[in-house]
Each structure stands twice: as C-alpha cells, then as structure tokens.
Amino acid sequence: MTDPLGAPLHDPVDVAVVGAGPAGAAAALGVLRAWPDARVVLLDRAGFPRDKTCGDGIAPHVGDVLERLGVPGLYDDHTPVHVLRLGFLGGTDAVGRMRRPARVVPREVFDARLVDAAVGRGARLVRHRVRRVAPVPGGVDVDGVLQCRVLVGADGAHSVVRTAAGLAPHRRDRTAIALRGYAPVSAGREHEQVIAFTDDAGWPAYAWSFPVGDGTANVGYGELLPAAGAGPSKARMLERVDELLPGSADGGTRWAAHHLPLSSGRGRQPDGRILLTGDALGLVNPLTGEGIHAAVRSGALAGLAAARAARLGTPDAAGATYRRALRAAMGRHLLHMDVVTRLAVDPRTVAAGLDVAGHDPRVFDAFVDMGLADGGLTPHVLTGLVRRAGAEGLAKALLAAVRGRRAA
DSSP states (O other): OOEEOOSOOOSOEEEEEEOOSHHHHHHHHHHHHHOTTOOEEEEESSOSSOOOOSOOEEOHHHHHHHHHTTOTTTTTTSOEEEEEEEEETTSOOEEEEEEEEEEEOOHHHHHHHHHHHHHHHTOEEEEOOOOOEEEETTEEEETTTEEEEEEEEOOOTTOHHHHHTTOOOOOGGGEEEEEEEEEEOOTTOTTEEEEEEEOSTTSSEEEEEEEOSSSEEEEEEEEEOOSSSOOOOHHHHHHHHHHHSTTTTTTOEEEEEEEEEBOOSOOOOOSSSEEEOHHHHTOBOTTTOOOHHHHHHHHHHHHHHHHHHHHTTOGGGHHHHHHHHHHHHHHHHHHHHHHHHHHTTSHHHHHHHHHHHTTOHHHHHHHHHHHHSSOOOOHHHHHHHHHHHOHHHHHHHHHHHHHHHHHO
C-alpha cells in the first residue's frame, strides 16, 4: 500500500500530512473533499495495515464525521454494542442503552480502511519517518526531501511537528499512560462496553473491557502519570485490570502501553502553515481517554482549512482558519471537559454524577456524548448534580474548578 519517497520531490505539494492514523487520514480526506485535485502526501513510518495501541471503541459520532467526508459505513460490518456500563470499584454502576450503538474496531482494521479511503480519493501514501520539519520561503520543508504549502501534524503524542510549530511538549500532569491487550471476553460482558473507575492512586484511573464481537475483548487500564518519577509498571497495570474487572485479563496477549496527552480546554493551534490534530494537539478526553473522535474531527477540520488556504493562495492563513473552525466545532466541549476534570479532582463528584446518570436517561445520554464525542454539561446534568450533591456543594466545586482553570 505504501511506497518509498525515493528521490526528493522538487515541486511542492499542496498539503503534506505527517502521520496516517485516524487524524491524518481524515485530514487528507478533508483536503480532497474540498479540493479534489489537490496534491496530498500522507507520510507514516509504518506500513499499513498495522496495529496501534488503543481501546478500539468507535463512537457513532465518528461515523457522522466520516459520512460528511464522503466515507459512509466504513465499519458497519462490525458488531454494534448498545450497552455502556460505568462505575466505581465497590460502588453502584450506571448502566444504560446508548441512543446509537458504538462499535469496537481494532485499529489494525480501522486505520487501514481509512487510509485506503484517502488513497482512493487521490492521496499518495509514503512510508517515511519524519525527523525534521522547518518553515522555508513559500512553504514547509520535511527532511529536505519534500516541501508543501501547508503541513498537517497528525503524528501522535510525541509529535515532531508539534515541536516544529514552536509548542512545548505535552505537560506531564496532563498525560496518562494506558496498557492494552486482547483477551477472551468475560462471561456477562459480551454485549456491553465497561469502564470501571478507581479513586485511589493515579486518579482519574480506570480499567475497561470492550467486546470486539469475535469472542475477544479489548481490555486495559490507564491512569494519570505521577508528577515525578516513573509511572506504573506493566505488571502493576495488569494487576489493576484484574482488581477492577476480575478475570478480564485472563489469557490476554498483545499487551502494549502508550501515552495519552489529555485535553486542557485551551487550544494551542498557532498561526501559520503548520496545523496540529488529534494527539499531537492534545485532544484526548481527560476523563475517559477517548481520542478517536477528536482525532477524526480535528483532522477533518484541519484538512478543510488547509485546502481552503492553499487553494486561495493564502497558506499563511491556514492556522488561524483552522483555529476558528476548531473552536466553533469543539470549543464548548473542550471547555466543559476542562471544568469536569477539575470537578473530578474529588472522585465523589464523579460518583454523584454516575449515580444521577443511573437514574436519569437524559443525564446518561449527556455523559455518553461528553465522554465519547463532543458533548458538554447540560442543564439535566447540572440539575441532577444539585439534587445529588446539593446546590452548595456543587457551587463550591464549580467555583474551585473555575479558579483552578484561571490559575492554570
């Protein structure tokens, strides 16, 4: 599927995308949706198909974005999962039927299909490990072998492009680590996605079990990195899976860990010709670790902005154009999740929220939209928390959250 770059390309391409995961492939599709004749190059160090450490849960909202990009039904052949179970160890679970089902699609499948769609539209997929990105007169240079008018960085948590854009590495106190494997699905969990939170070390921390539909489940555990020192070992994370979801890890294989740069509610997209998407921009949901929807949504928006700027001959305006689009599409969600995260410093607030969600389908639906897509705090959620935690307690928590945001 991929081809080597070979000799340097002397003619600049319109848009180059570094990283061909969901954010990068969506960016390429966004460019070509807006400008079918654009010259687009997708660069990735790996060949496709390839595995990627992830929870594999695909919210229906992802399909909405792909449909707008002209790629409907990309993973409709995978088993729908209608039930979501959220809870604390030893506490009451919030269980509900999602308005629209999610699907669990291994990234080895999902990413390859998305890349195929981009290549089918005209993108060129090149296997190349990007090491240096630098602005040059009239464009952006990639390793001295490729120049483009606009560059999209979709190269993950340890993004080379992020550094080139002048942004600092992701903050350690906003980075989580997660371990994922595949194991025979536990009895009783064949038809539901399960997230089990724990309120001790590493909070917010949780284990998950997502059924693939073939008799196996994607299982794992994630927690916030400590302020200093090493994070949890693989052995310790496996222990945590078994503590929170007993038996889920039995017979598990293909264990691998990865970092999750959590969103802070403050976009850092700079002006200019370099755009950042997904994990490179730090858009992972800070409470659930969901990142695929944010990757696809931001990638699509970046691609559309890059196409518009390059086609109009104003590539220097690409960053500002994309920043406005990102704020309009996701700004409310990112802001609300930042507030929710600050509220969740006290796990009892989350427990109260889950208790309300377990009794009110409207609150449950709002939690699903916040945790898996781009929803925000709704009047039903706030009213429910007032009833559960008391108006005074919630007001104090909200005030502390706002003060913490201003001080950050």
